[in-house]
Amino acid sequence: MGARVEKVKNSTDTVIHYPDRKAFTLVAVPIARKKYGDITANLLQHSLDYKPGNLHFNEWSYEAQQVKKSKEHIAIVNDEVKKANAKKVKSFSYNGSEQLESDRDLYNAFHKMKYKIDGTYVNGQWKITTTYSDVYNFECNFRQMFTGNNKLGWAAANLTNLMESWGTLNEYTSYVTVTDTRKAWK
Template identity: 90%
Template sequence: MRGVEKVKDSTDTVIHYPDRKAFALVAVPIARKKYGDITANLLQHSLDYKPGNLHFNEWSYEAQQIKKSKEHIAIVNEEVKKANANKVKSFSYNGSKGLESDKDLYNAFHKMKYKIDGTYVKGQWEITTIYYDKYNFEYNFKQMFTGDNKLGWAAANLTNLMESWGTLNEYTSYVTVTDTKKAWK
């Protein structure tokens, strides 16, 4: 049964979700143990009351993990190679990529869209890549609870139900990653 609570120092009212609390006590620790902090933190964010989109800056743990991924390195190297071959002063490209080299990144973001921009400054490229992804609870919970077996499918079905109840709230994560690379001279 859900209750209603007055928010301290506010005229707002919040619906109490005991199922949200129970899910946080069970699923968040499983996510942290099985995948890592990024997956667990994204899940916890959704279980918070009416969360907004998340923005991770270039110094965040999430950005640093993406920056170390082989997929990000390949994206940056490919764009720099093309820009250097054409001796341009800037480049910009949109795409999408599955971050599969790390299980926490894979489960947390799976297939992110990205926008990469590079500017030529004094013989080097100053590059900013913004990754963004809507958290896919059905896919992620199915994987978290043992994949394609019956328990995985049950978790995916429970996730759909929890989304329709408003227990889980979808949102988009944005991660900014910056790099510098040697440019043509």
């Protein structure tokens, strides 16, 4: 499996929030899987686990492969390589943020991700590592999942706020690492 979970302290609210989590697992997770896909559903399920740690997806994970195929990631890499080749530098590094909109599942799961891209010149090629990070935004995601900006969507977003304040849903950060190679200047 391509994901690693950070260790966190044991939770003391297992009994208190079990019914809430069970209901969300039975209702919201299947809706997320059907409407968006596996990434959204798995991130939601991870939050419903008891006090989850941050998730780290390596370059071989399904999540990283989907990010790597996105038009936004390809544009980020190509833009940085173009600038580095024009300057004929031996390395580059850049921080930014990008909305992943080209895939519904990526858009809902990660939406606007911060990223750090680093490239190193090796024998006429760029060896590139991009690390994305995002805090899962339940309010936005649930409003979208339950039909958007209508009353049902806003009710879902409000319920989500309550569930976060009760500790049923727990925010965490996902990190996705993607590696690429590109032709460099000679």
